[in-house]
Amino acid sequence: MQTAEIRRRFLEHFEKRGHTVVPSASLVSPDPSLLFTVAGMVPFIPYLTGREPAPYPRATSVQKCVRTLDIEEVGKTTRHGTFFQMNGNFSFGDYFKAEAIAFAWELVTGKVADGGLGLDPERIWPTVYLDDDEAFDAWRAYVPAERIQRRGKDDNYWSTGAAGPAGPCSEIHYDRGPEYGPGGGPEADPTGDRYLEIWNLVFMQYERGPGEGKEFPILGELPKKNIDTGMGLERVAFLLQGVDNMYEIDEVAPVLHRAADLAGLRYGADHEADVRLRVVADHVRSGLMLIADGVTPGNEGRGYILRRLLRRAVRSMKLLGVDAATLPELLPVSRDAMSASYPEVASDFARISGIAYAEEEAFRRTLVAGTALFDTAVSQARAAGTPALSGTQAFSLHDTYGFPIDVTLEMAAEQGVTVDEEGFRALMKEQRERARADARAKRTGSVDVLAYRRLLAEFGPTDWRAYDTLHTDSRVLGVIDEADDATSDDAEPVVRAGGITRVVLDRTPFYAESGGQVADAGELTWDGGRAEVIDVQRPVKGLVAHQVRVLEGELRAGTELTAQVDREWRLSACQAHSGTHVLHAALRQVLGPQALQSGSYNRPGYLRLDFAWQGALSAQQRIDVEDVANAAVRADHGVRALYMTLPEAREFGAIALFGETYGEQVRVVEIGGEWSRELCGGTHVRGSAQIGTLALTGESSVGSGARRVEAAVGLEGFRYLARERDLVRQLADLLKTPQDGIVDRVNGMLDRLRDTDRELAALRGQQALAAAGDLASSAADRGGVAVVTGAPAGMSGGDLRSLALDVRNRLGEAPAAVVLASAADGKVAVVAALNPGAVQRGLKAGELVTLAAGHVGGRGGGKPDVAQGGGTDPTGIPAALAAVEQTIGAATS
Known part of the structure; x- marks a missing residue:
């Protein structure tokens, strides 16, 4: 049975039993503590732990996962792999052990013709936790007691490793037969080669306390008991395909x-x-x-x-x-x-x-x-x-x-x-x-995230009004002390003028930095006080924290105040964010649909956009992109935000930003109808004409297959073009030519410079020829080898090489070695040239250059007869040449 067919059967089996089919989440984990989605339950953690209400009572998914902790072991065994797929079914306070076991049994042993997987029921060996009689009794309806084994915490108990939900597990093992090892069930097979674990049913029913390893107290039962299961798709595939391991299945x-x-x-x-x-x-x-x-x-x-x-x-x-x-x-x-x-x-x-x-x-x-x-x-x-x-x-x-x-x-x-x-x-x-400290400080300052979680638990999520208004009447729910600027009155932080802190309000009009858009700027004002808002973040989901500098008065929890966003700042930020969408649509129109955005950053007056593309854009492509974008601005396309489910958004044609995570309900920002539709949580202009001028200012590489464009937007776009105009006028005045003649004038000057360079090169060549005779006549005998060393000034590596070869040729057929060094513009070039006689005496040009280069702070190498190197310390040239002469003398004496 093909892997895709197993996947289809799994989802269909649970959909028929009342489960909502949830598409696989991205491999990019929604959990900031994880790089990747490492287990099928990761997207459901908020529902399983009770942090958020589940949108459905039961769900099923086939989740893409990546684990890289054992990457060095990949290939050495057939057990380790980095990408895998985890089939799962989940209950959020709905059904529990008996139903989970029944659902699993029906799929695993069900007839292929009826949509099951058709595994032999006589080969199924379940394991349960030591004292989990409830799971044991549920399995007894399908499997004789002698094939149900009880195991300890190492194998059949689940927890996050910290205080919170926990509970026993029941694993389903399949007997692959005696050719894979001795009998006796999973307990007698520590390697798992014969009794292959294919499914783990986790029963979250307890609240555990803190503790090390497997030693922790059970505090009581959870108010809602959950089911979290994981079936290894690749493992089931190699069983059903009759091969030995995951590397031999149809997808690998x-x-x-x-x-x-x-x-x-x-x-x-x-x-x-x-x-x-x-x-x-x-x-x-x-x-x-x-x-x-x-x-x-x-x-x-x-x-x-x-x-x-x-x-x-x-x-x-x-x-x-x-x-x-x-x-x-x-x-x-x-x-x-x-x-x-x-x-x-x-x-x-x-x-x-x-x-x-x-x-x-x-x-x-x-x-x-x-x-x-x-x-x-x-x-x-x-x-x-x-x-x-x-x-x-x-x-x-x-x-x-x-x-x-x-x-x-x-x-x-x-x-x-x-x-x-x-x-x-x-x-x-x-x-x-x-890197983590920098990111953590950006989100939460120097404050432990638990302080924010306590506020969230006590007061609930922030009433966030950024889409609707620039002004709210608000109350301070908490003042989070960041440093030593706050003093304590009755255990409550009080921040006075000059102090910087973070405050949480019951409601706010401020946009918190996200989706590439910087946070709003503005003020908080209250009776007798005023504070400047310098940053806004979401330290935990649902809560908005404002970093503020108190300018007047005192700020404390309970303060009633007015929160006001800077109107010009917000407008400029909206121009930049909407401009990013317009520029993305223009890139896709000019370059093709493969030019997909992979990241962005926008602040008032400026935007940058990263996108998938090979090679630099041509000058004409840049012009075309800028023209399409500004045509869209002039057309004054309507801008609107729509809310829908993620599958509906995809069907609607909305583009999702790679690497972002989205909930079930998403916000789609549309500019000009289908011309631009993107999933986005940012703030935007009402019509594209509000964006104003959009001027491309740069285009560069940011990695393999990725490019970056930058642009000035709105008033800053106009100022950028004005500066360009002034620069052109200054150049025209300096060159005494009309503005439209600047390019021709500069090309003419460059041609003259190139001619001058050629003339200088010819003169240097003549000087080198003249110097060659003098150097050749200075040859000294070192153990029967004619040795020439010298330090002509101001020569490039190429010219020095030509000179060394010329000197060597003038020394005839007797053993001869020429080593020259020259300093120019703070750098040193070193060249060694040996004739066949010197090479036969055991000398090597590469070794001589390496020796010399070491004295001038560099390195070099080459063939036995000619080698070249360099360095950065001209003061070492005399010592380098002396060392060369001494080495040649020692080697040939």
Whole structure:
């Protein structure tokens, strides 16, 4: 049975039993503490924990997941994979254990003709928690008691690891037969090879207290008991397809076999090759699905994980002997295997493949540069007598060249050296902690998020009026002390003039930073006091926090005040955000639908937009995009916001921003009808003419397959064009030419400069020829070798090389070596030229240049007869040349 068919049957089975079918959430996790969605229950956490009311009593989904904690183990065993799919059914205070067990049994053992999976009921072995008699009794209706095993907390108890919901589990295992191990059920099979776990039913029924590991108190039963289940789709697929593991199922094996064909191998013939083939098959599929969900390669967070996966796949193919680009061969195979379940990987393949192929090409270039740095580090380590790379060197390879640590480890193992992984991990941890601290400080200041959660629990969510008004009468619910600017009166913080704090209001007109739009500016005023609003964030879902600077009076909880947004600021912010939508629509109209937005930032007067595209825009494309955008502004298209469900929005043609997470109800902003429809929570103008002038100010690369455009908007757009006009007028006055003749005048000046450069080059050549004779006549005998060293001033590397070769040719056939160094513009060029006689005496130009370059703060290398290098310390030239002469003399005496 194909994987897509198992998926369909699962959803249909639970839909018939009253479950709402919920589409898979993005691989980009809605939980800020997670990079990716790592389990099927992640999108339902707010409902399972009771933080939010569930919109339906029972639900079912097949959730895309990515886990990368064990990425180094992928391929080494057939158990580890990064991308997987988790089938789940959920009850939010509706049914409980007996129904969950019945639903699972009916699907697993149901006849194929009736929509079931057709597994042999005699091979089903359930496990339950030690004292969970309720689950044991429920299973007794289907399975004899001797096939139901009780297990402890390590296997059959679930909790988040912190105080909160918890409860026992019941796992469903399938007996694959004696060829996979001895009998005796799951308890007798610690590896799980014979008794394969295919489904885990979690019964959330208790409130647990704090504790370490599996030791924690049970405080009581939850007011509402929930069901959370997870069936591993890949595991069920390899059972029903009669293969041994997930790498051999229909959604993975085609990539594995295509990779083997490219390498001229047969899967199963060699263990080491099989490991690499499995890495390729897993990582190519994971890369496909991550890019489909809007992740792009980068050096941090999700982007780094994706980059690491793609580069591990490319590196593995290279180690299998395939030097040509491989993703163009493998990614389409994965697309075809996955499109039955996820049609978007086919419809969006132009964008997906462009990003992946660009990343492979960048890595192929990186391998050349990074390998050179790696080889140098290895040589230095060996020369120092410590065949190990430091954590700093490994981190430099990662941070500068994008080398995943496992690539560095593989290369080190091939060279017989070790790597200080602990040092590398420490540096990586420091970098991540700095980034997290910056992000955390932006959202919550220096305050623990629990302070906001307490306010939310006590007062409920903020009454947010940003779409409707710029003014509200509000009350301070809480003052969150950020530093030492607040004093305490009766345990309540009081902030006086000059102090900066964060306040939570019962209602607010202020827009909190999100969706690329900066927060509103404005004021809070009250009887005898005034505060400037300098930032607005949402530290926890549902709550708005205002960072303010008190200008007059005192601010404390309970203060009745007026919240007023700066009208000009809001208008300019609306212009920038609506301008972003207009620019996105213009890019798609000019370049095509694959030019999808992948990120944005807008503030009053300025916007930037990142989008999927290969290569720089031409000058004409930039003009066309700007023209289309400004034509839309002049047309004064109507702007309106609509609310609908996410499936309705997709059917409506609304574009969702990659990497964002959305609830069931979404807001669609429409400009000019279907011309621009995007999911968006930002503030916007009423008509596109309000945007004003939109002037493109820049276009650049921001990574593989991604470009960035920047624009000035509204009054700032006009000012930008005015500055450009003034600059043109000044140039015309300076060059004494009409404005429309500036280009011709500048081209003429450049032609004259090029002619002058050629004349200067000819003069330098003549000077070099004249110097060659003098240098040749200065040759000194060092052990039977005619040695010339010199330091002509102001010569480039190319000119110095020509001079060295000329001098060498003048010295005849007797052994001769010429080493010259020259300083120009603060840099040093070094060249060594040896004739065949000197090479036969054991001298090597590359070693001489390396020696000299070390004295001038650089490095170099080359062939035995000619080598070149450089440095940055001209003061070291005399010592460099002296060391060369001494070395030649010692080597030839």
